[in-house]
């Protein structure tokens with residue numbers, strides 16, 4: 001009994017997901033611009049600015065241009081950002097300022113359904129952004145097909161992983177400003193040290209081990225191998241890591257939101 | 264008798280603080296039951312347990328004859344709630360607020376659209392269907408919240424201060440809508456700080472304070488029982504008057520600068536007092552629910 005109705009989750013959660021989709025479509029132009037232009041900014045900065053200084057990088061037994069090296073990282077980072085910012089700032093605003101969750105709780109929805117929908121929505125945003133970015137990056141011949149298409153479902157899996165962590169923080173932070181803390185301690189280090197802009201192997205041993213614990217490291221490896229068309233069985237292990245990460249953090253997110261909202 | 268709500272010894276404790284203390288009450292099908300009480304009395308806490316938002320600490324609560332602990336989903340599907348805080352969706356238009364909300368009840372899209380159209384007419388907001396919620400006035404928002412609570416054709420609506428913060432015009436409009444609904448047989452559980460509203464809309468009232476029920480009854484009966492039929496109000500009372508009150512053992516409240524004496528219709532009290540103790544500073548009026556409320560819950564400020 002103590003577990004309570006919060007953890008009773010049915011397909012009805014899709015109704016809340018639809019609500020977010022309706023809002024997203026209303027301002028779709030604003031939502032489409034960042035994934036359209038962000039990769040171009042990165043390509044400009046790194047492709048023209050940095051790569052002339054760096055030349056080629058030896059990765060997984062092949063020599064690739066620096067641009068080819070960081071393109072998958074841009075995709076992975078974008079997957080992380082879309083889901084994480086959706087379930088932190090955006091969900092917090094809906095929960096705390098707009099009382100949207102309170103209103104939903106007066107309908108046959110359970111809290112678990114509302115939270116699940118928010119996380120799945122964050123993953124959906126990651127997926128949408130990834131599709132747009134893939135289209136842009138393909139124009140520069142930076143994605144290897146058909147393997148690259150697997151990045152689309154991967155964006156969803158990664159989105160659920162980062163969305164769940166974000167939601168866990170939303171259940172904990174006392175106010176919206178406090179999100180700075182997980183961003184500073186968790187998101188920024190991942191952005192820099194997960195094999196994004198230089199290979200993890202360049203780090204000292206202890207830092208390599210740390211990096212291996214971070215979900216973005218695994219997501220970057222996956223996107224990179226898929227972009228390069230280097231598909232092997234070992235990728236399943238990377239995906240399994242993300243799956244286990246979801247299986248741990250999704251329930252934690254539910255518990256933290258239950259403790260926060262059900263009083 | 265068919266009961267829509269049956270609450271038995273319902274208690275709510277927030278980390279050691281008892282907000283609702285073993286209260287029991289019933290709501291009969293088709294009636295409007297009012298929950299009155301000062302700030303912090305426990306009205307919202309009670310209501311939240313009733314619609315399954317907040318779990319009870321102990322007690323039993325059934326709605327439509329179903330246990331809220333086990334049948335919460337079915338119960339919530341059959342009732343409508345108007346929460347104390349505005350929870351309209353600012354990311355959606357007026358019409359979308361109703362339609363999207365209807366979808367949470369799994370009502371088919373076509374049916375919600377039709378229902379939303381009717382409700383917007385009912386609350387006279389059809390001309391603002393495409394407006395953003397933030398563009399509405401407070402009164403319009405409150406009406407929209409009411410309409411939203413009706414999207415699933417509920418058998419019971421639970422309204423937490425539906426008219427707080429509204430101007431008299433808007434308040435009267437909301438009252439009319441609620442009277443319409445009641446005449447159609449809808450059961451209503453309502454909280455309010457407006458005694459006039461309670462007296463006008465409610466068949467029965469519960470006055471609570473500090474998480475406990477003080478009295479329960481029909482508005483007219485409560486008034487007669489606790490504040491008589493008439494009140495003589497005297498400003499700047501003299502000591503002779505106080506002596507007179509004591510000698511006659513009159514029911515009264517002494518507020519220092521003012522004394523209220525509660526009496527019956529035929530006791531000629533007013534004439535005697537005006538004759539003997541004051542010329543201009545006293546007045547006679549009918550007793551109201553507000554008198555009852557203040558007598559029972561005291562005149563001190565809360566929190």
Ligand SMILES: Nc1ncnc2c1ncn2[C@@H]1O[C@H](COP(=O)(O)OP(=O)(O)OP(=O)(O)O)[C@@H](O)[C@H]1O
Pocket residue numbers: 263277278280282300301302303304305306307308309347
């Ligand atoms: N989530 C909570 N945590 C701790 N205390 C709470 C919580 N919610 C309510 N309380 C306390 O419970 C008591 C009753 O609150 P409640 O909101 O039920 O009062 P109310 O009768 O609705 O008052 P008002 O007329 O101001 O709306 C108050 O003392 C309040 O501070």
Ligand SMILES: [Mg+2]
Pocket residue numbers: 306307308347423
């Ligand atoms: Mg209240």
